[in-house]
């Protein structure tokens with residue numbers, strides 16, 4: 001047999017992995033390292049190269065509040081399973097006492113109520129979103145620094161041996177689970193580095209300037225503060241079981257602006273797929289966007305309050321306009337900001353637009369998916385508009 005010496009490219013990834021990466025990039029702004037880690041783990045899993053007898057991956061997400069840690073896991077579920085609800089989420093703070101642990105693993109036989117308790121972490125729960133094609137479970141332990149000792153021991157067992165023993169001694173197998181853990185550890189140190197009083201412009205300028213330095217960048221400092229806080233708090237026994245610790249970067253103005261666009265698109269999709277059947281398109285002026293950014297984002301809480309600001313200032317008003325039929329199927333709405341009134345104002349820019357014209361105006365790729373059926377509803381064109389008949 002002749003010697004081939006054909007050069008191979010180990011940096012290429014498979015189609016399914018590429019799809020995951022594209023989906024995550026569409027939904028998550030600015031957290032490249034976390035995306036890369038998830039994609040790598042998924043590729044290893046698909047190739048059947050994950051370590052046997054361990055979870056598919058154990059990832060620890062640190063970083064400032066509102067920077068996308070939880071959203072990243074949801075986005076992975078949307079991409080892999082087609083449903084944001086496929087994340088099995090354990091809020092560690094809710095399982096402090098032994099009777100609460102019983103909610104997770106069920107109580108031993110003989111205990112009062114044993115038959116009625118359905119453990120939150122049973123094999124059925126873990127496998128409920130499995131399909132012929134996709135047999136991966138996504139498990140999220142949120143705020144692990146708040147876990148009680150009992151929960152902590154369960155977690156160590158899962159991370160190391162991919163097994164959990166339930167109250168009635170049944171075993172739950174986590175070897176097809178991707179485990180995510182999040183923590184706000186080091187948040188105080190990170191926040192003091194972020195200096196909340198600094199405006200966005202100054203922050204971005206500082207970041208740009210710092211990025212030229214070897215280790216003086218603000219993001220790097222924040223990153224180090226997070227990892228050091230984790231090492232101080234968590235035992236080496238725990239840290240050794242983590243495949244990768246990712247510190248989410250604090251979000252600057254440009255990133256928050258992109259997240260606003262994503263969130264507005266989600267509202268637009270809701271209008272298109274809503275049961276009231278009168279699809280219309282809205283568009284925000286720069287001033288209106290600046291207002292929502294001021295209301296919903298800051299250095300300390302990232303994008304955490306953005307949705308609430310959008311609901312309070314935009315969705316609520318849109319709902320009133322729909323209910324009073326001031327906005328109707330086929331309308332193009334301009335949303336502006338009035339400095340004197342200090343609130344958003346709404347104007348009809350066009351009427352009777354056909355469905356295809358409305359669909360062309362909006363990006364239909366990044367809205368969240370809930371359930372297989374509504375997933376297809378989300379990407380459908382808005383229902384055909386019979387604007388005239390819907391008008392009074």
Ligand SMILES: Nc1ncnc2c1ncn2[C@@H]1O[C@H](COP(=O)(O)OP(=O)(O)OP(=O)(O)O)[C@@H](O)[C@H]1O
Pocket residue numbers: 027028029030031063064065066067068069070071072182183184259262263302303304306307
């Ligand atoms: N990087 C990001 N990309 C896209 N959306 C984001 C990002 N960061 C935050 N968001 C938006 O802000 C909301 C809150 O973010 P998320 O819940 O992921 O924060 P977190 O990092 O988990 O914060 P906490 O530590 O307080 O739990 C998300 O639902 C999403 O709408």
Ligand SMILES: [Mg+2]
Pocket residue numbers: 069070071142182
């Ligand atoms: Mg979170």
